[in-house]
Amino acid sequence: MLDFFRWQDAIDIIVISIIVHRLLLLIVGTRAMQLVKGLLIMGALAAAARIFDLRTLSWFLGKVLGVLVIAIPIVFQPELRKMLEELGRGGSLWQRKKTxxxxxxxxxxxxxxxxxxxxxxxxxxxxxxxxxxxxxxxxxxxxxxxxxxxxxxxxxxxxxxxxxxxxxxxxxxxxxxxxxxxxxxxxxxxxxxxxxxxxxxxxxxxxxxxxxxxxxxxxxxxxxxxxxxxxxxxxxxxxxxxxxxxxxxxxxxxxxxxxxxxxxxxxxxx
Missing domain, CATH: 3.40.1700.10 (DNA integrity scanning protein, DisA, N-terminal domain)
Known part of the structure; x- marks a missing residue:
């Protein structure tokens, strides 16, 4: 694998890690953080269902996740709007806490x-x-x-x-x-x-x-x-x-x- 690993890949990983980290900082302390935890649990269940070939559970979780894609922007519209406003103001992405x-x-x-x-x-x-x-x-x-x-x-x-x-x-x-x-x-x-x-x-x-x-x-x-x-x-x-x-x-x-x-x-x- 090291033969195919380029220095650009290292930069890719670092940049994506920083972006994900800063986005998580934006939602820490909000209702959206509870949503992220729930999605992580559902993702873990879906992965386990596929590994153990639990077809009914895999089908059910797939349907639920499909519904959540539509429901999440509606239910968490205030939090998403606030996050986008903070991104637009700049600085908040890199420093979430108030001065x-x-x-x-x-x-x-x-x-x-x-x-x-x-x-x-x-x-x-x-x-x-x-x-x-x-x-x-x-x-x-x-x-x-x-x-x-x-x-x-x-x-x-x-x-x-x-x-x-x-x-x-x-x-x-x-x-x-x-x-x-x-x-x-x-x-x-x-x-x-x-x-x-x-x-x-x-x-x-x-x-x-x-x-x-x-x-x-x-x-x-x-x-x-x-x-x-x-x-x-x-x-x-x-x-x-x-x-x-x-x-x-x-x-x-x-x-x-x-x-x-x-x-x-x-x-x-x-």
């Missing part, structure tokens, strides 16, 4: 909004979407697709605004929707003093990997819900740090966001 300046700006906008709502004792529920898509919850809500700003977040939760009763869902880039109604937690061990917003925050984190921040209108404190656990009375510096981790999306010493958030939770009472 520290952009992450800091977004985290400050949300943190200032939460601080103001807390000071005025205005109830609020902000959900930060991560890997698990939350379309089931914002499908019937008021879709915004708006830039993340302090003023918009405050106005949404302002008393008398028709949108203030539900949750706001953020997807790292923008405010997806407002007035979103979330499933309440099924945890029966919670104190009866835990309100509806906190129960909704716990509920969405039980069925997804989302992060939920709650501002209590009774006590004027900020609570964090993640992975079905609730931590109360967060300090402003802790809220800012959590938001910076979320919007930055950068690994610190190869730790996942969840690991770092859990470390912050453990320091709440220190």
């Amino acid at each position: 520290g300046k952009k992450a800091e700006l977004l985290s400050h906008e949300v943190a200032r909004a939460i601080s103001y709502l807390k000071g005025q004792k205005i109830g609020a529920l902000i959900v930060l979407e991560r890997n698990t898509g939350l379309k089931d919850f914002w499908r019937t809500a008021i879709k915004l697709n708006a830039d993340i700003t302090q003023e918009l977040l405050i106005s949404i939760f302002w008393e008398g605004n028709p949108l203030h009763d539900g949750a706001v869902i953020i997807d790292r880039d923008n405010i997806v929707a407002a007035s979103c109604y979330l499933p309440l937690t099924e945890n029966s061990d919670l104190s009866r003093w835990i309100g509806t917003r906190h129960r909704a925050a716990l509920g969405v984190t039980e069925v997804s990997d989302a992060i939920a921040l709650v501002v209590s209108e009774e006590r004027g404190e900020v609570s964090l819900a993640i992975n079905g656990h609730l931590s109360k009375n967060l300090k402003e510096a802790q809220v800012q740090k959590l938001l910076l981790h979320y919007f930055g999306g950068e690994d610190e010493e190869n730790k996942s966001l969840l690991d770092r958030l859990q470390e912050d939770i453990r320091t709440l009472w220190s």
Whole structure:
């Protein structure tokens, strides 16, 4: 084989590897990544079916893959559009993560909004979407697709605004929707003093990997819900740090966001 291997082939392999790697970086942290994993599993099953001559299974997987070729562009149209927009802007293909300046700006906008709502004792529920898509919850809500700003977040939760009763869902880039109604937690061990917003925050984190921040209108404190656990009375510096981790999306010493958030939770009472 080495007799037929040219130096151009080596360049071909390197370039294709870089392109595939960068494309994967674009979809990491999106619903499309779950699709890729599913396709890889189906591909492995199809290969095994051919090796062991499982004709019925091979026929079935072939039909399913044929349908997916049509269904995938329809179902994942928002993700594909976002990917093409990032490619068109340039640079995103080679550097997926937001710059520290952009992450800091977004985290400050949300943190200032939460601080103001807390000071005025205005109830609020902000959900930060991560890997698990939350379309089931914002499908019937008021879709915004708006830039993340302090003023918009405050106005949404302002008393008398028709949108203030539900949750706001953020997807790292923008405010997806407002007035979103979330499933309440099924945890029966919670104190009866835990309100509806906190129960909704716990509920969405039980069925997804989302992060939920709650501002209590009774006590004027900020609570964090993640992975079905609730931590109360967060300090402003802790809220800012959590938001910076979320919007930055950068690994610190190869730790996942969840690991770092859990470390912050453990320091709440220190």
